[in-house]
Amino acid sequence: MGVNKSTLRTEDIEEVQTVSVFSQREIKKLYKRFKRLDKEEKGSIDIEDFNQIPELSMNPILPRIISIFDVNRNGQLNFKQFIQTLSNFHPNADKHDKIKLLFKVYDINNDGYITKDEIQKVLTMMVGKALTNEQILEIVEETLTEADVNGKGKLDFNDFENSIEKGGVGENMLSISFYPFDF
Numbered sequence: 480m481g482v483n484k485s486t487l488r489t490e491d492i493e494e495v496q497t498v499s500v501f502s503q504r505e506i507k508k509l510y511k512r513f514k515r516l517d518k519e520e521k522g523s524i525d526i527e528d529f530n531q532i533p534e535l536s537m538n539p540i541l542p543r544i545i546s547i548f549d550v551n552r553n554g555q556l557n558f559k560q561f562i563q564t565l566s567n568f569h570p571n572a573d574k575h576d577k578i579k580l581l582f583k584v585y586d587i588n589n590d591g592y593i594t595k596d597e598i599q600k601v602l603t604m605m606v607g608k609a610l611t612n613e614q615i616l617e618i619v620e621e622t623l624t625e626a627d628v629n630g631k632g633k634l635d636f637n638d639f640e641n642s643i644e645k646g647g648v649g650e651n652m653l654s655i656s657f658y659p660f661d662f
């Protein structure tokens with residue numbers, strides 16, 4: 480994909496649209512932002528570059544989210560991966576896709592299940608020092624008790640999705656505003 484070029488080709492935009500909810504106009508604007516983040520013009524950006532986006536820099540699970548889209552496992556995202564990542568945060572993104580992303584955030588070892596330890600690790604990332612270890616463990620136990628309907632001691636995607644749906648998580652889950660694209 481023409482990441483090192485100064486402009487995107489129509490084919491590049493069309494390819495990126497297949498993995499995102501962004502319009503062509505939005506993709507072009509995001510490409511300009513990507514180019515500003517990619518100061519070394521290497522065709523990719525890393526976690527430090529993402530931290531320059533205010534709406535994302537405040538997110539304590541950003542490293543987990545980036546690792547999900549970093550298919551090469553090199554700590555870098557190309558433009559297509561960048562768009563795919565941001566697309567999940569678009570207000571118009573499919574709620575089911577957002578739940579799948581959130582499941583992947585918790586499924587650290589990528590085995591299709593979320594364990595007690597994984598919930599604890601992600602929760603600790605999210606709350607930092609705001610809660611004690613005992614409080615975190617209490618939340619983890621309560622979460623597993625409520626969501627693990629079959630008593631497996633871990634959550635599969637259906638358990639997780641049902642728990643999210645039952646909890647009444649709104650349409651704004653994992654959404655950030657990209658307008659007026661000045662991030």
